[in-house]
Structure formats: C-alpha cells, structure tokens
Amino acid sequence: MDGLVALLGLPYTDAVVIAGALVLGITSGVLGAFAVLRRRSLVGDAVAHATLPGVCVAFLVAGVKDVPGLLLGAAIAGLVAALLMVGIERASRIRPDAAIGVVLSGFFAFGVVLLTHLSNSSDADQAGLENYLFGQAAGLLERDVAVMAGLAASALLVVGVLRRALTTTLFDPAYAGAIGLPVRALETVMTALLVVAVVIGVRVVGAILMVAMLVVPTVTARQLADRFPRVLVLAGLIGAAVGVTGALTATRGQLPTGPVVVLTGFTVAVAALLLAPGRGVLWQARRLAARRRTVRRDAVLTQPDAPVSGLRDRLVRAGLRRRGLLAADGTLTAAGRAAAAETAERRALWTAWLEHGPSIRLPDAREPDPTDLRGSLGDDAVAQLRALAAGAPR
Structure with missing residues (x-):
C-alpha cells in the first residue's frame, strides 16, 4: 500500500x-x-x-x-x-x-x-x-x-x-x-x-x-x-x-x-x-443512412429516365453527376452504365439467394450482405447461386 x-x-x-x-x-x-x-x-x-x-x-x-x-x-x-x-x-x-x-x-x-x-x-x-x-x-x-x-x-x-x-x-x-x-x-x-x-x-x-x-x-x-x-x-x-x-x-x-x-x-x-464500432446506435444509424443512399442511387441508375420526385432525388442525381455517372442531360455515362450493370447483377444475385439460399453449401454459418453478397458468402457460393438460378446442376 x-x-x-x-x-x-x-x-x-x-x-x-x-x-x-x-x-x-x-x-x-x-x-x-x-x-x-x-x-x-x-x-x-x-x-x-x-x-x-x-x-x-x-x-x-x-x-x-x-x-x-x-x-x-x-x-x-x-x-x-x-x-x-x-x-x-x-x-x-x-x-x-x-x-x-x-x-x-x-x-x-x-x-x-x-x-x-x-x-x-x-x-x-x-x-x-x-x-x-x-x-x-x-x-x-x-x-x-x-x-x-x-x-x-x-x-x-x-x-x-x-x-x-x-x-x-x-x-x-x-x-x-x-x-x-x-x-x-x-x-x-x-x-x-x-x-x-x-x-x-x-x-x-x-x-x-x-x-x-x-x-x-x-x-x-x-x-x-x-x-x-x-x-x-x-x-x-x-x-x-x-x-x-x-x-x-x-x-x-x-x-x-x-x-x-x-x-x-x-x-x-x-x-x-x-x-461502439459496428454495434453502436450512431454507427448503426450511419450504416442505415448509407444503405438508404445506396438504394436511392441504385434506383436512379436503373431508371435514369424516371421523373425527379423530390429534394432527395435531386441530391442523389447531383451526387451521381459529380462522380461522373450521370450526364448533364440525365442520361448515364459509360461509367454510369457499368455501375448500373453492377447494380443489376447484385440484385439478381440477391434474388437468387432468396430463392435458392437454403440449397447451397456453405462452410460455416454466414450472414449474407445484400450490398455485397460475393464478399459475405464467397465466390463458390455465388457460383452455386448462379448455377441454380440458371437451372443448371450444381
């Protein structure tokens, strides 16, 4: 003492x-x-x-x-x-x-x-x-x-x-x-x-x-x-x-x-x-806000000709223009078309997961991320999903 x-x-x-x-x-x-x-x-x-x-x-x-x-x-x-x-x-x-x-x-x-x-x-x-x-x-x-x-x-x-x-x-x-x-x-x-x-x-x-x-x-x-x-x-x-x-x-x-x-x-x-990183209320709120922005961005990328519905839509389009994904006339640029194709593929994979997820083989219990299915499940699982979605044997 x-x-x-x-x-x-x-x-x-x-x-x-x-x-x-x-x-x-x-x-x-x-x-x-x-x-x-x-x-x-x-x-x-x-x-x-x-x-x-x-x-x-x-x-x-x-x-x-x-x-x-x-x-x-x-x-x-x-x-x-x-x-x-x-x-x-x-x-x-x-x-x-x-x-x-x-x-x-x-x-x-x-x-x-x-x-x-x-x-x-x-x-x-x-x-x-x-x-x-x-x-x-x-x-x-x-x-x-x-x-x-x-x-x-x-x-x-x-x-x-x-x-x-x-x-x-x-x-x-x-x-x-x-x-x-x-x-x-x-x-x-x-x-x-x-x-x-x-x-x-x-x-x-x-x-x-x-x-x-x-x-x-x-x-x-x-x-x-x-x-x-x-x-x-x-x-x-x-x-x-x-x-x-x-x-x-x-x-x-x-x-x-x-x-x-x-x-x-x-x-x-x-x-x-x-x-707390990953668990805190503010961290979760930030993650939720980011996902909402991603959803709004994907909606514009997949339907660039849709009418502007409000301030948030205008802000999303302005952000896409700053990133070079959307032209001034509202059409997609080459980079925008590539991003739209990536978005469509991600949605298709998520749809395949919802339909065939229980049928694929995973090495462990994994939580799928709708925004990054390949990163969360792995290449082998994605290949199985694509095969099942196409109707081919695993």
Missing part, C-alpha cells in the same frame, strides 16, 4: 479507497459477466439487497463490527437468497422476475427492520452498519482491502480453472449435461461467484447501487467484443478503469465514492452503446 501511495501521490486514505475500487471493478466486471450473459442481472440486485440482513445478523452474533465476520454474514445471506430464488422458480409456477421481487423485497425489508432495531439500541458499536446499505468507501481500511483482494483472487482463480465448463454451461446447459458436466453444480458455482462479487462491493458502493457494477462493465465489453473470453478480459479492465476513475474523481471533488463510480460507469456504458 505504501508503494501505491507513493505512485499516486495521494493521501493514505485516498489510496486505500482507490485500491478498493480497483479490486471491486476487476471482480465485478469478470464475475458479473456470468450473470449478465445468463440474463440474471436482477439476481445480482436481489443478492446485494439480501446482504443487509446478513450483516445485521452477523453483528448481533459477534457483537462487534469485525469486517471479515460481517462479510461472511453478508455472503451467507446472499447465497441463501440466491438459492431461495432458484428454489421458488423450480418448485412453483412463479416466473423468475416474480421470484426475484419476492426475495429482494423480503430480505431487504428484514434487513431494514434489523438495522432500525440496532440503531435504536444502546449499543454504540452498531454505528456505521448503514454504510453497507449506501456504501462508504472512505471508511475502508488497509486490512479491509486485503480481505476484498483475497476474496477476489479466490473467485478469479475459480473462473480460470473452470472457465471452459462454466462457459459451456452458461451458453448451452443441455449440451453441457449431455457431455457429463454437473450442470446444477456449475450453476451454483456461478451463483456463488456472483455473491462474492456483491460481498466485495457492498462496502464501496453499497447494496443499492451494487447491481450497476455487475452490469455496466459487461454491457460495455459486449459492445466491443464478440468472443466470451475477450468479454471477460474487457469487462475486468473496464470495471477497473471505471472504479479507479470514479474513485479519483470522488476524492478530488470531495464527493461520495459509490455514486460517482456508478455514474462514471453509466457514462462509459452510454458512450459504448452510442459509439
């Missing part, structure tokens, strides 16, 4: 907060990915809220605010809540979202009752337990960060050892069961990993906001990567960057660490949703 203090040039307390946020970001990013990609993000929210009664019960049993003991109580309560949700789903006709709502509200209400009871008691040691609800990173001690780091290292080691089995169970539990993997046990392991992530984070961001740290890194990483191993690594790095950036911003501005960390993650996630 002394090395971190010297490296950052910050006071000791601020360095401890940043170290805790770093551990939280890496752990919640990697472990939260399993919940997000299982479509069980709200389970993390329910588990986070369920840690409050666990903390209160642990204090009632021990009588002191011993951090490892309180985290153990939080972990037990979170695991019981997660298993109870699974049990309610399997033993009844209640939908998963309803089971999550029942468990979340019940455990959280019990925690609030216990917290209020302890606040009204004469025991002065109970002061500060509400920090597990809202988070108070400023109250972290070096030994607290050490406990968090130990839990994080153990959880990440489990992910590293069981990654293949966990990945198979995550995406195809039926196949995992068919090849002999213990699906129920692996699902329980994923749930336990989620509980570990929540337990690590409740001291920093609190039970209410913890779900954001489980979801934001994976949402951002999923916008930037397709393969699950890359998503895991990216989610951990993004979580670390969000945690450290938010903690630094909070310490500089004398603001609450948890909300600032979450707001930082929210900003990063929104930016990724808007700007």
